[in-house]
Amino acid sequence: MSADAWASSVRDRDRLLHLLQEYGVYAALTLLFAVAVGLDTSFLSVSNVRIQLFQVAPTLLVALGMALVIGTEGIDLSVGAVIALSAAIVPLYLGYGLPLAMAIALLLGAVCGAVGGAMVALTRIQPIVATLSLMIGVRGLAELFNGDSAKPVTDSALLALGSDSFAGVPLMAWIAAGCALLAGLVVRRTTFGRQLVAIGDNRQASRLSGLPVRRVLIAVYVLSGVLAALAGVMIVGHGAEADPANQGLTMELSAITAVVVGGTPLSGGRVRVLGTVAGAHFMQLIAAVLTQHNVPASYTQIIEAAIICFAVYASQERGTR
């Protein structure tokens, strides 16, 4: 009798934990939003929502690429540096028009990703080491292109990309939403997406099943690089200046946080795109609420740390023993 009760309470706990893992981030996001509005109704004002969207869009783009990489049991620490490289490159080619400048920035992002991916896939260097070296090298490269000082950007097309809206929603947010939609489609419905997840879950079995493991791994890092470069272009457009020494700093950490809070396990084998979207918004909202209520930045960081720890704890897979 008591054993039954104990067993059923264990079952209840497991079910609760499962629900928390699956839907926790959405519940937390809703709750936080409600609290934010409850504390200050002006939070719902159009201008505030727009500010939040402007800030979350680049992080979300980078986090999407990061989610794919983490799905393969990897990690990409070079994204912040790729943002800096992108910021350094764009002003150099703006004279030829935004499309060309952007294309070159994205191409360089792809090259960075390909280098990182090749290190991971071909030489089997651990992802954290491969992309760490890339992070250092690429940021150095960015500063080499740009010099130390920030450069103002005046190209009207780029400024429009960074601050204009369509149907009341910032262009940047539209682009990020489009990319999220695409990422979801890729993961769920394409051969590439399914192979990516399988490789993350069991690389050895995937290889023995004839999957193009190397090609998929390289492609994933390329995607991450391209998305980071796109985020870099947006950041330059929104800030109206190119500052490779500061732009994109610690972006890799924000992206990883968004992915982890969104419930994607670091052990690979699963990519949660919608969760990543929610995770990015959640972290943005936390920072915004605390800042708006004059909580010192140091406390904000400590609170964020606690959230990350809890998210990782909750997302740990528990064996069915």
Place this chain on the structure above:
Amino acid sequence: MVEQDPAPRAERVLEVTGVSKSFAGVHALRAVDFELRPGEVHALVGENGAGKSTLIKVMTGVYRPDAGQVYFAGQERDFRNPLDAQAAGLSTIYQEVNLVPLMSIARNLYLGREPRHFGLVDVRRMNREAARTLTSYGVTVDVTRPLRTLGLGAQQMVALARAVQIDARVVIMDEPTSSLEPREVETLFSVIRDLRRRSIAVVYVSHRLDELYAICDRVTVMRDGQVVHTGEMAGLERLQLISMMLGREMSTVREQGSTAFDTDRHRTSHGRPALRATDLTVRHRVHGVSLDVHPGEVVGLGGLLGAGRSETAKAVVGALVTESGSVEVDGRPIPHRSPAAAIRAGVVMLPEDRKVEGIIPSLSVRENISLAALPRLSRAGLVSRAKQDEIVRLFMDRLRIKASSPDQKVRDLSGGNQQKVLLARWLCLNPKVLLLDEPTRGIDVGAKAEVQALIDELAGEGLAVLLISSDLEELIEGSNRVVVLKDGRVVGELGGENLTEQGLLDALAATPAPAPAPAPAPESKPAVDGALHHTHADDREHLPASGPAEDKEDQR
């Protein structure tokens, strides 16, 4: 069958009495007695899951026994961990060398007991003594180099030298020769003989029978967690040793005539083989193995643990790097060697280790089945859900895969159903050649019978099947002919009326030819007892509908 030994307790340096150990209800050891005399080299043998490793771990303090005692040097001991055992004089050299690869060779040798000079490590003395010690073990190297720059064999020598130096009274060697070259094996043996002279006892675990007969004084045979025999090595027939390891009754050895040609041999030799592997060589594992498998034929691959059966299969599909050899499918060579290329050519392999090499645990049954076929089920990179569902439904029905739905995660299925999912993954590719590595290991009796019936059915449909099984009955009843491997070489082939348990045991026990022939083609291979045996599809007995008693269920 355990020999009564009159020697008093003091005559045994290590003794284990009535030791039992179980894991999650599965008995790994059942009332095991084992004793080791000073200065003897004692072989410990048994197949996978026999309990050798568990016994070693109980003796060295890695595990605590559920029941029973461990005596060391006449005293009952309860080692808390391997370090404790090592301090008492019981050293173990594991298969994977347990040293510090980045430290210098000398430091590894003296780790934890470095010679000191005013409280600091006396590096010069350490290096000097290390060099002298290792030279006596046949290793002459610069001892200041990091250990990892040594070959695996030399590393093992360092491990051995270290074990002996720590005033060991007992040295346990787990598969010490698995990564050694023949010359290094000789050095190892001379070191062991030296140990014997110094009254240090050695427990020698190996699957290579030749080595056991070359170096060991006594032998203990384990099977299913029990000791089935302890006795002198000399005078023990190979055949008897093998039948004890495998648990087969030794009946009278039937002498095979040397002219037992199979009259219908041309019927299978006709036509092109679906799979022809020629002269496959994998470093240290497989030496010039050649195989033919014809359409509709099931060729068994026989051999003891470590004979190179799985490695041969993996070499065929390109999962292991081969030093030489080629693989042809329907007469066309597979261009580059990779699993993907083999699959494109129509050769697929069901791996031995289902969990590590087979299933994608957190993906669904649907995705696991369609994994290898994804490109064929897609258009422009988009997976067609309709086509995917069609194939998944087809194979879930055909193989009777029991899952709550195609969306159930594959890790939640039973072993038998996981195995069927993996079979489905391959069958939906319409392969020409199917390599099955232990297809029924660790699955329940019902699923086992179903898988066996399926193998028969597939061969009937014209698939070429290579079957690896440690279950002798399965191997003999399921195969048209059996190619016997030993130490990575083909040592014989059984077919027709010679394909019996006894014939297989004989082949496994056969002493190797002094100079192993460079893998003759299967048709002309001298089979066991000098006979040439061939068979054809019609000879094949059908597997019984209900499989033999499950004796290997989750022993691992």
